[in-house]
Amino acid sequence: MKPRTQWDIVCDVSDLVPDSGIAVWTSNGPVALFYLPERLPALFAIGHFDPCSGADVLARGITGDIKGEPVVASPIYKQHFSLLTGQCLEHEDVRVPVFRALVDGDQVRLEIPVAGRSEQAA
Amino acid sequence: MSKKTLIVIGNGMVGHHFLEQFADTPAAAHYQIIVFGEEPLLAYDRVHLSEYFGGSTHSDLALGTLDWYSEKAIDLHLDEEVTRIDRHQRQVTTLQGNYPYDELVLATGSYPFVPPIEGNDHPHCLVYRTLADLDAIKAxxxxxxxxxxxxxxxxxxxxxxxxxxxxxxxxxxxxxxRLMPVQLDTDGGAVLKRKITELGVQVHTEKATTDIVPGERARLRMNFSDDTHLETDLIVFSAGIRPQDTLARAAELEIGERGGIVVDSRCATSDPHIHAIGECALWEQRIYGLVAPGYTMARTLAACLNNDPDAAFTGADMSTKLKLLGVDVGSIGDAHGQTEGARNIRFNDEAAGHYSRMVISADGKKLLGAILVGDNGPYDTLLQYALNDIELPEHPETLILPESEGGTPALGPDALPDTAAICSCHNVSKGNICDVIEAGCSDLASVKAQTKASTGCGGCAALLKSVVENELEKRGVEVSKDLCEHFPYSRQELFHLVKVNGIRTFNTLIRSHGKGRGCEICKPTVASILATCWNEHILATDHVPLQDTNDTFMANMQKNGTYSIVPRIPGGEITPDKLIVLGQVAKEYNLYTKITGGQRVDLFGATLSELPEIWEKLIAAGFETGHAYGKSLRTVKSCVGNTWCRYGVQDSVAMAIFLEDRYKGLRAPHKIKMAVSGCTRECAEAQSKDIGVIATENGWNLYVCGNGGMRPRHGDLFAIDLSDQELISTIDRVLMFYVRTADRLHRTSVWMENLEGGLGYLKQVVLEDSLGMGQELEAHMESLVGTYQCEWKTAVEDPEKRKRFREFVNDERKDPVQQWTEERGQRRPVTEPA
Structure with a gap:
């Protein structure tokens, strides 16, 4: 079963940087939030932690697209992560978590799993 | 300190190669080098001598240039025959004078063997060795x-x-x-004879000439021992070579029974101050009549003169691949199968005129040798099997059989070990090629320029190409010049589009000339081009998303996500007060502190949010950003110069500071490093920089396109004795031309080597203004200098820009994954166990 989630306010819309990322702190740890104004929807959120380098840096990578898929390149060793799926394009078995994001008035909300209260699955 | 003298007798292929190998080594600095060449011409390629009749001239065949000799300060005496070596006085005598030496290198080569036949001194009896011989044959x-x-x-x-x-x-x-008795067996010789005859060259084997007399229908008549004869108008003796050891004999050096100057594995003769290399040298009772072993000896000697204890000539592979009269001939290793227990596989297609033979070890696993006539297709593969002891496939015969349905199991470049010799003339292994590709060479031309592979006999051209292409492919390098999938243009083309169309943002450019939304390759590249054209702040709203993280945060990201900070210290000159500030700031923020190679101080371990605070303090103390994060000018290193140094001839510190202030902030395709030395002692190591300046009594010598790093390259001497003003305008032009025309991530060395015409062309553009754009280049540089701003100063003063430097926009906490430990009294990141 799907874990229970809640929509937390994480920042103001004015904190977003067009075509770039910012890092926000959530009850589930650090999340990288990207604003790509030419896409619809324009907000993307993935884990800020870069599993390839072991550092919290993904929000500081360069965004772009590879064959149409929106990606961010890790600023440390340049692996690409899909902003849609969190999949690392260079390593099949590496993936970062993806979160849903939405604009609520002049604030941004992220869908965060509720820690410790998720239902037992399997 | 007076220099010792090294004399080289002989300016042939091997003598020249020795100079090339030796001239840039540390030991060369201790010698004045004098070279004597008997011929009036600079060393040329004798391997391709017959091309002289195909339209090539001496300059096509020449191996070096007079400029090169003068650049390396080698005293070249052409057309000056050495007549005597006096070992006791240690001097050589020519018709022009006496020259003392400390070390003497004999590279006298060989002379053609003319059989002792009566009448061989007839004026139309000729030899084939030098260009002068060819002129005589022509006449x-x-x-x-x-x-x-x-x-x-x-x-x-x-x-x-x-x-x-x-x-x-x-x-x-x-x-x-048979023909080619050394390289071929009876069957191979027969196939070659038939093919050559078909090409209209008559071949007479087993003929011993008894005498040469005037002919009846032609100038000459050759009588043979079997009572037959042949009439002809001219005779060329090309029956082998003999080592040119006359001088050595007269000097009573040890000579082999059948000629040749005896050398040991360090190329020393019986006199330890005299060395011999190439075809005049006899090593282990053997004369090597090919160019590759001569080159190996030249390299060995250059290393020995540098006191390399491991340098030794240990024999050479005599495998050869040739096209003789248009017929392929190849001979590898033990071609005659003389190894005990050797087995043979032969393939003889008389109809097609193909003969192939493989000599295989007794256990059938290794290739010992091979002969190929008519088709050298399998040569490269067979040679690699033989040289690298690669185990043969299950059915080795498939290597020489004509290609069948399933195809030949070719030995792909991947199967070769890194030690596999690709070019034996210049001793380039597959590993060497991989290294230069790793270091940035992205096409065949630059690999050749870097390694010299395939610039000797050229026999490895095809193999080199396949290795290079394979390696590039493996690294995902497209041979296409497109920057990336978003722009079908090279960096240079994009530069023109931006400049000509007055494009000021990435979005405008990608909408008009690209597709998609960009990536981490094109965005920083375009950011750099925009900076060169318009010089707006790199954190202006439109440019923020384009920058690599280092440019975005104007610091260098380290492995744990923290940053290092490098304030500019022009010329490496710093006051005690400023040095104290660096120490205080480092202490306050617990920064690991290290002196860099570029004469400044690097402060490691600052978090994102600390960067603006730290810079506020540094700027207050008078520091500016050092651009250590940018593809831009890094440092101008200097020695202390004539204000303090007893030897300095100019004020190198003042010039370094001037240059650093002038070019700081210049965005380029790659980083740029410079140095200024105050005298020829070169303490600032200027020759290893993109722009190197060395003081002379009369001004400044300028070196360009050097670099350190993985493939160090000495800069090329570009102009001499420049005044301050000339120096600056020349550097303006070189840098601006580089910034405008280089490809992404090409250092100046790679850029210059990729320019058609190389250094010569660059000199024309910059020094002779051949493109008529010199003024424009200088004006462009001037405008960039005029619009410089310290990026950090602008950033810390702007609250909007400072907002970028928050670890988390909604939380004050520091990054939780950073872990620290202490080492040698300073903090460093915890390295995860592998």
Missing amino acids: SADGVKNGVVVGGGLLGLEAANALKQLGLQAQVVEFAP
Whole structure:
């Protein structure tokens, strides 16, 4: 079963940087939030932690697209992560978590799993 | 300190190669080098001598240039024959004078062997060795139709080809029962003979010439021991070579029984101050009549003179691949199967004129040797099997059989070990090629320029190409010049589009000339181009998303996500007060502190949010950003110069500070490093920089396009004795031309090597203004200098820009994954166990 989630306010819309990322702190740890104004929807959120380098840096990578898929390149060793799926394009078995994001008035909300209260699955 | 003298006798291929190998080594600095060449011409390529009749001139065949010799301060005496070596006085004598030496190198080569046949001194009896010989053959061939070559070996067939190119009816007379007796077996020789005959060159084997007399229908008549004869208008003797050891004999050096100057594995003769290399040298009772072993000796000697204890000549592979009169001939290793227990696989297609033989070890696993006539297709593969002891496939015969349905199991470049020799002339292994590709070479031309592979005999051209292409492919390098999938243009083309169309943002450019939304390759590249054209702040709203993280946060990201900070210290000159501030700031923020190679201080371990605070303090103390994060000017290193140093001849510190202030902030395709040395002692190591300046009594010598790093390259001397003003305008032009025309991530060295015409072309553009754009380049640089701003100063003063430097926009906490430990009294990140 799907874990229970809640929509937390994480920042103001004015904190977003067009075509770039910012890092926000959530009850589930650090999340990288990207604003790509030419896409619809324009907000993307993935884990800020870069599993390839072991550092919290993904929000500081360069965004772009590879064959149409929106990606961010890790600023440390340049692996690409899909902003849609969190999949690392260079390593099949590496993936970062993806979160849903939405604009609520002049604030941004992220869908965060509720820690410790998720239902037992399997 | 007076220099010692090194004299080289002989300016042939091997003598020249020795100079190339030696001139840039540390030991060369201790010697004045003098070279004597008997011929009036600079060393040229004798391997491709017959091309002289195909239209090539001496300058096409020349191996070096006079400029190179003068650049390396080598005193070259052409057309000056050495007549005597005096070992006791340690001097050589020429017709012009006496020259003392400390070390002497004999690279006198060989002379053609002319069999002792009566009448061989007839004016139309010639030899084939030098360009002068070729001129004589040409003169002799004028107006006649027939020519005979005595000698059916490699050189003889080359000479026959030369006669053919002169339009003569050529014939070959060989004493042995077959052609190329050294390289080929009976069957191979027979196939070659038939093919050559088909090409219109008559071949006479097993013919011993008894005498040469005036002919009846032609100038000469050759009588043979079997009572037959042959009439011809000219005779070229090309029956082998003999070591040119006359000088050495007269000097009573140890000489082999059948000639040749005896050398040990360090190329020393019986006199430890005299060395011999190439075809004049006898090593283990053997003369090597090919260029590659001579080059190996040259390299060995250069290393020995540098006191390399491991340098040794240990023999050479005599495998050869040739096209003789258009016929492929190859011979590898133990071609005659003399190894005990050796087995053979032979394939002889008489109809097609293909003969192949493999000599295989007793256990069938290793290739010992091979002979190929008619088709050298399998040569490269077979050679790699033989040289690298690679185990043969299950059915080794497939390597020489004509290609079948399933295809030949070719030995792909991937199967070669890194140690596999690709180019034996210049001793380039597959590993060397991978290294330069790793270091940034992205096409065949730059690999050749870096490694010199395939610039000797050229026999490895195809193999080199396949290795390079394979390696590039593996690294995902497209041979296409497109920057990336978003822009079908090279960096240079994009530069023009931006400049000509006045484009000021990435979005405008990608909408008008690209597709998609960009990536981490095109965005920083375009950011750099925009900076060069318009010089707006890199954190202006439109440019923020374009920058690499280092540019975005104007610091260098380290492995744990923290940053290092490098304030500019122009010329490496710093006051005690400023040094104290660096120490105080480092202490306050617990920054790991290290002195860089560029004479400044690097402060490691600052978090994102600390960066603006730290810079506020540094700026207050008078520091500016050092651009250590940018593809831009890094530092101008300097020695202390004539204000303090007893030897300095100019004020190198003042010039370094001036240059650093002038070019700081200049965005480029790659980083740029400079240095200024106050005298020829070169303490600032300027020759290893993109722009290197060395003071002279009369001004400044300028070196360009050097670099350190993985493939160090000495800068090329570009101009000498420049005034301050000339120096600056020359550097303006070089840098601006580089910034405008180089490809992404090309250092100046790679850029220059990729320029068609290389250094010569660059000199024309910059020094002679051949493109008529010198003024424009200078004006462009001037405008960039005029619009410089310290990026950090602008950033810390702007609250909006400072907002970028928050670890988390909604939380004050520091990054939780950073872990620290202490080492040698300073903090460093915890390295995860592997």
